[in-house]
Amino acid sequence: MKRLLALLVSAALVSPSAAQVKTVVPVVEVAPVGVSGAAAAGASLSKPALAPTLSAPTLTAPSLTPTLTLPSPASGRGIQTAAVQVLAQPAVPSAINAAKAATPQDGAKAAVPDVGPAVQVDAQSKPADAERAAKEVSRTEPAPVAKAVRQTQGRLGKLQPPAGTPERLADISLVPTPGKEYFRSPADWRDEVMYSLMLDRFARSPEGRPLGDPKNGTSRHGGDIKGLTAKLDYLKDMGVTTLIMSPVTMGVPEAYHGYAPTHLLAVDPHLGTMEDYKNLVSEAHKRGLKVVLDLVLNHTGPVFEYKEGSQWRGMDGEAKEIGPWEQELYPLEMKDPKHFTRRGVIDDWANRDQSQYGDFPPNYRHWATENPETQGLLIQVASWWLKEADVDGVRLDAIRHMNPGFVKRFSREIKAYAGSLGKKNFLVLGENSTGVDGEVAKDLELGTDSGYNYPEYRRQSFALHGKAPTRQLEDSFRSAHDALGGALGRIVRFIDNHDTYRFLRQGEPEGLLKAAFAFLLFSAGFPLVYYGAEQAFRQIEGRLTPEGGDRPADPQNREDMFAEGEFKSESSKGDKFDASSPTYKLLQKLAETRKDLAPLRRGAQYVRWSDPWGAGVYAFSRIHEGQEVLVVINTAAEAREAEMFVDGGITPVGSALTDALDGAYGVESHAGAEGGSKVTVRVPAHGARVLVRRAK
Structure with missing residues (x-):
């Protein structure tokens, strides 16, 4: 969904000396619930610990009460952290069929941090000086979401169900x-490689038809569900395991x-039918692919x-009467003013009340999720789609x-209902x-089981493009x-999506x-x-x-992937389902490597090297069940070399490591001047290296 936020990219922190860079080995663990970092990484670890060991909740069946645990700190200069548990109580599936009174806590307003005004960065600027942290977020109007309606509203009429x-x-x-036997949930969502796409722009079947000018980025271009179904093998062969597509529910034609x-309760006729959608999910499951429904x-x-x-009327200005219904709304039980907040359109996105109770401009009406x-x-609607x-x-x-109480109730009840169908690890x-990370x-x-790493995405842009130190x-x-x-x-990690500039x-x-x-x-x-990233x-x-409200990412980041599409850029011309393209092959190789090496999916993560002075090397280890995999990337336009620590217990001095991406390259660990085991890469x-210890 469109949140075009103007943000300051994270600043580079400058280290006082090069010597410190070579000896500092930051440690951040991501380990399974109930397993200490040391146990997850191996019995004998020799690495400086500058951050606490953390246990990560894994999404594993069959528990409906996931626990978030922050155990006691690791040795060294760790931050002392008391154990905290956050439990989601299971609900009886039948509760979905009736309205249930919310507790006072459920009905409370969200506590939104006061982040202050946005800070803009000039188009050609470099990151700000050290000490300038990217902690502000702009709450600007998500204008492009409503842009199509604002530009074409009333021209295409109503859509009949x-x-x-x-x-x-x-x-x-x-x-x-x-x-009916329902498809089982994955044992661990960390094993998945996700792929997101805009249905109208991805693939078009012979039945797909554009609506309006197909050269216009805000028109319908005819991509459809059957078109996507025909491309499932293209995605599976690339290494994709989970699909997240734009919403399929029927909406305004614009x-x-x-x-x-x-x-x-209906699939948009421009995209296909409910049978088309069911067939898509079924065909995906036959290939081992999972499908996540985008629900508005x-x-x-x-x-x-x-x-x-x-x-905007204010919190005491609820509209008692509304005008005529411009579009038919289904289900009919919801065509009642009490199900809408009715406080008018947001005109100040920094205002907390408006953000939670206001309509998106110009006329997207806000459900009363506090009711x-x-x-x-x-919740009944969502459960029906699942069933x-x-x-x-x-x-x-x-x-x-x-309303946060609604999010809490929704997460609890939809997962309980999914569990009753045998989906013990349903993803919300x-x-x-x-x-803001918080x-x-x-x-x-x-x-919720996961969220998007938007804060990291915005802080990392300059560094991943080689325009800032990898210390960022x-x-x-x-x-x-x-x-x-x-x-x-x-957390879902991305370098671009349908609301951001392409990488x-x-x-x-x-x-x-x-x-990247x-x-x-x-x-x-x-x-x-x-979508399209695999074709550069x-x-x-x-x-x-x-991206910001004055310079949105879309629709330029939503090109037609299919050959007959007319909304194209120079990089997206022609048929872009090319399984022989270098970028497709690259992603295929990376996904295969991730699948083959469990630490890259489930391992604890330790930062091993970052450059405080400019583009260059960034390195981190992933450790799982006694195996260490060292990932080293280079953001510079020329080859770079760096010496860094590895785990002395798992990768002792004299260990031979081979690059899983280039079998001809290898290194041997050696003793560091400060002690411990190190490698020079x-x-x-x-480029990128993925170094794995060879069995002798």
């Missing part, structure tokens, strides 16, 4: 289909992106107008604008485009760790992607690849400062 589609919640049942729903439960499309204008009855109906389509998870769009992914942590405390990557990792602890291992900018060398993709796939968390799609935008320009 497909025949046979349920119109009322009373018409549906949550009783499992007799004899909103090609799917984020303006009007019928919560924060707001609807422009379904009604206000009789006395749509201006227990509304909560129950929305009908057999999806493996739900992406909750725009949760920062929802919360989308919050905040620039807000992501708060979302997890509400019971370390600092960003530490900042995220301070807020999230071990939960950092279950590769116009004029940049394609080689930048090797280091290695960083993405081998860091702790769930890696997410945005570029953003026609030179600046590295994250040389990395090609914009």
Whole structure:
């Protein structure tokens, strides 16, 4: 969902001396629940500990009460942290069918940190000086979300629901289909490689038809569900294991992106039918692919107008009467003013009340997610999609604008219902485009299983493009760790998505992607690849400062992937389902390496090296069950070399390590002048090494 935030990219922290750089070995562990960092990494570890050992909650069946545990600190200069448990109480699935009174805590407003005004960075600027931290976040209008409606509203008319589609919640049942065997959840979501796409832009079947000007980035271009189904092998062969596509629910014709729903129980006819969607999920499951449903439960499309204008009314200004219903709204039980906040359109995104209760401009109406009855109906909608389509998870769009009690209740009840269908590790992914790590942590405390690493994404841009010291990557990792602890291992990581600039900018060398993709796939968390990245799609935008309201990422970052598409850039021309392209092959190799080496999926993570002076080497180890894998990337345009510590207990002096990406390259660990075991690694320009100890 569109949150076009103007943000300051994280500053480079300058080390006082080069000598310190060679001896400092930051340690951040991401280990399974109930297992200490030392036990997870191996019995004998020899590495300086500058940060606490942390246990990360893993998403494993069958528990419905995940526990977030922060154990006692590691030795050395660790920060003392008391054990904390956050429990999500299971709910009886039948509770979904009735409105349930919320507790006072559930109904409380979200505590949003006061982050102050945004700080803009000039298009061609370099990061700010040290001490300037990127802790501000702009709460600007997500304008491009509503742009299509603002530009074309009223031209395309109303969309009639497909025949046979349920119109009322009373018409549906949550009783499992007799004899149906539901697809089991993955044992651990950390094993997944995710791929996100815009259905209207990804692949078009012979039945797909554009609506409006196909050269216009805000029109419908005809991509559809059948088109995606035909490309599942292309994705599987690349190493993708989980799909997250734009919403399939029926919405206003102008909103090609799917984020303006009007019928919560129907598939948008422009994308296909419910049978098409069920078949897509079934075909994905046959290939071992999981499907996460993107569900918009924060707001609807422009379904009604206000009789006395749509201006913000304040918390005491709830509109008693609304005007005519501009679009039909289904299910019909929700076509009642009490299910909407009715306080008008947001005009100040920094205002907490407006952010949680206001309508998105110009006329996206906000559900009253603080209302227990509304909560129950929305949960019933989500449960029906799970039962009908057999999806493996739900992406909750725009949760920062929802009542936190609803997010908590939704997470608890949808996972309980999924469990009753045999999906013991159902994923609830919360989308919050905040620039503050602490807000992501708060979302997890509400019971969501994962969130997006937006704060890290914004801090890392300059460094990954080779325009800032790689120390920024370390600092960003530490900042995220301070807020999230071990939960950092279950955050969705990305370098671009449908709301941000594409990673590769116009004029940049394609080689930048090797280091960036290695960083993405081998860091702790769930890696997410945005469609077209595997074909080196570029953003026609030179600046590295994250997107802002005045310079949005879309629609230029939502090109047509299919050959007959007419909304193309130079990098996306032609048929882009090329399984022989260098970037596709690169991602395929990285995904294969991640699959083969368990530490890259489940291991604790230790920063081994970062450069305080400029582009160059960034290195970290992943350790799991006594195996260490050393990942070394180079963001510079020329080859670089660095000497760094490895784990002396797992990789003792004299160990031979081979690059899993280039079997011809290897190194041998040696004794460091300060003691311990070290390696010297040389990395090609914009390259990556994945060093694994060879068995003797």
